[in-house]
Amino acid sequence: MNPGFDNQKYLITQSEHIRNRISQFGNKLYLEFGGKLFDDYHASRVLPGFQPDSKLKMLLQLADQAEIVITIHAADIEKNKIRHDLGISYDMDVLRLIQEFRDKGLYVGSVVITRYAGQPAADQFKSKLEKLGIRVYRHYPINGYPNNVSYIVSDDGYGKNDYIETTRPLVIITAPGPGSGKMAACLSQLYHENKRGIKAGYAKFETFPIWNIPLKHPVNLAYEAATADLNDVNMIDPFHLDAYGVTTVNYNRDVEIYPVLAAMFEGIYGHCPYKSPTDMGVNMAGNCIIDDEVCREASRQEILRRYYQALNRLAKDEGTRDEVYKIELLMKQAKINVNMRSVVPAANELSQKNGSPAAALKLPDGRIVTGKTSALLGASAAALLNAVKELGGIADQIHLISPAFIEPIQGLKIRYLGSHNPRLHTDEVLIALSMCAATDENARIALEQLPKLRGCQVHTSVMLSSVDIKVFSKLGLELTSEPCYETDKIYH
Secondary structure, eight states: OOOOBOHHHHHHHHHHHHHHHHHHTTTOEEEEEOSOSSOOHHHHHHSTTOOTTHHHHHHHTTTTTEEEEEEEEHHHHHTTOEETTTTEEHHHHHHHHHHHHHHTTOOEEEEEEESOSOOHHHHHHHHHHHHTTOEEEEOOOOTTTTTOHHHHSSTTTGGGSOOOOOOSSEEEEEOSSTTSOHHHHHHHHHHHHHHTTOOOEEEEEOOSSOTTSOTTOHHHHHHHHHTGGGTOOEEEOHHHHHHHSOOOEEEHHHHHHHHHHHHHHHHHHSSOSOSSHHHHBOOOGGGGBSOHHHHHHHHHHHHHHHHHHHHHHHHTTSSOHHHHHHHHHHHHHHTOOGGGSTHHHHHHHHHHHHTSOEEEEEOTTSOEEEEEOOSSBOHHHHHHHHHHHHHHTOOTTSOSSOHHHHHHHHHIIIIISOOSOOSBOHHHHHHHHHHHTTTOHHHHHHHTTGGGGTTOEEEESSOOOHHHHHHHHHHTOEEEEOSSOSSOOSOO
């Protein structure tokens, strides 16, 4: 897909905008960082040209001015909350984030355990971090939060929280996931800084929704689809419209909390520095869209992918019907249907024709290759091999992996490893292909085509095993699947 977003312009304008915001507040700014700081693949999908590490690169331009503070909710530590995209707990993700930031050259100042109420697991985590040389602070539950403003903005409210020692002008507050207390940590710091005679500022960095494009623009609709499980809703910022007569887009939680935030600012500063939730933001992504139609089409495809993900979660009893209904409504607003994802009808028609699972994969030039289930290969593995054949200019009748090579692997799976399915998964096919590449020129050529699959679309007529899903993800393929299992078993 052609680029629709100017990444270089974004790096320059975004970092400059944040520098300007720092200077507005006496050289001390607490920046609440929503979403993913790196590996932002949602943004790269809906804004083609946006690099997944763009926000990280932007912050590296401010590395000498910035330090990072990570917040984590004490209850999330206690209940071992899991980040499902990574399969690790929130407390382990804190360690991962610290290491990732350090490896990239960013300074991590400390960790804040929010809403701490004596949880034993939180105490253990605090001890673990301190043994690693990481400073840890505790913030406490506040009765009446967020509505009892006079109590919150007092020595019995924010005043009870530990003061986070920071040394740099820009303090980035981030977290493993939502509900970790980022905003409360920022406001608590403003209270403490103000008591120390420092007029620090607060701003919010959220890439989505993009405030200066239309409310029902597919890019903003795709954000709603991505957060359908949280029930976030994009809306016109009424405070910004009232203050400036200008229509901007925000989302419901920020609009709903703004009057409370404004009252808190007044309690801390004596006035509110912002006239609207939009004023609080520093996102410049909307100014860097260079081809609107490219971004619209990419976002329509993202909504369809999110729809299938919601259907799959529902089939696995991991999601809700309301999440599916919400995305169906977004599809109607975007005027799209599943057949506009070209790999969907291709896979489903082949499956109906053969009466077995099938897969379809769209190559970078728009060609669609398919894979069907056979005695040797699953449909996903077959589609993968057919794709690299096409990309490598290898004739269809040529076997990249000899059946005589596959059969011993099947025997190993069934006789010795206890598998009931003799067909090779995608990971097993890739290992076999790499072994054949040592002596076979066609296999070597096929293996070299794998990087070209990044960003390609694939659809399967049944839900895949976790192994196949992970392989497609590692290859950068964007997968959707029909919400049904290959068999009628009650345990999968």
